[in-house]
Structure formats: structure tokens, C-alpha cells
Amino acid sequence: xxxxxxxxxxxxxxxxxxxxxxxxxxxxxxxxxxxxxxxxxxxxxxxxxxxxxxxxxxxxxxxxxxxxxxxxxxxxxxxxxxxxxxxxxxxxxxxxxxxxxxxxxxxxxxx
Numbered sequence: 096x097x098x099x100x101x102x103x104x105x106x107x108x109x110x111x112x113x114x115x116x117x118x119x120x121x122x123x124x125x126x127x128x129x130x131x132x133x134x135x136x137x138x139x140x141x142x143x144x145x146x147x148x149x150x151x152x153x154x155x156x157x158x159x160x161x162x163x164x165x166x167x168x169x170x171x172x173x174x175x176x177x178x179x180x181x182x183x184x185x186x187x188x189x190x191x192x193x194x195x196x197x198x199x200x201x202x203x204x205x206x
Contacts, residue, residue, distance in 0.1 A: 158168065 158171075163171070
């Protein structure tokens with residue numbers, strides 16, 4: 096495959112191919128493709144955050160419909176706290192103690 100063929104393949108991504116092989120054109124294509132990828136990832140993260148916070152916001156009205164008051168919700172809150180603690184413990188065990196120690200050591204050296 097020649098440089099000209101590479102430029103033609105890249106031209107499909109950006110537009111018109113140059114008459115001769117051009118490294119500037121390749122850089123423009125790479126910049127354009129990476130910009131699109133960053134935008135897709137940012138949109139995905141934004142939609143995930145909207146969905147998460149919407150779900151959190153819907154929990155309270157739904158619990159209110161089922162007659163759950165703050166006094167009744169104490170065991171639910173305790174269970175959620177224990178699940179969060181389990182998630183932290185699982186994350187530390189998956190990443191290993193060195194990662195957790197490195198983070199805590201970095202925090203202590205900054206203080």
C-alpha cells in the first residue's frame with residue numbers, strides 16, 4: 096500500500112485528499128478523528144451522569160409513594176452504607192493493597 100492509498104483512505108474521513116502524500120493532511124485527519132472520539136466520550140459521560148442523578152432524584156418520590164418515611168428509611172440507609180463500604184473494600188482488593196497504600200502515601204506527603 097502506497098502513501099497515496101493511505102491518503103485516499105484518510106480522505107474518506109475528512110474530505111478531499113491532497114494530490115501528493117502530505118503529512119500535514121494526515122495530522123489534520125488524526126486531529127479530526129481524535130476530536131470526534133473525545134466528543135463521543137464526553138457525551139457518553141454526560142448522559143451517564145444525567146441518568147445517574149435522575150435515578151437518585153427519583154428514589155425519594157418513589158419511596159414516598161410506598162409510604163417509606165425517614166424513620167423507616169434508616170435500615171435502607173444502613174444497607175446502602177454497607178454496600179458502599181463493600182464496594183470500597185472490593186475495589187481495594189481488586190486493585191491491590193499497593194495501589195491503596197500508594198494513594199494514601201501520596202496524600203500524606205502532600206499534607
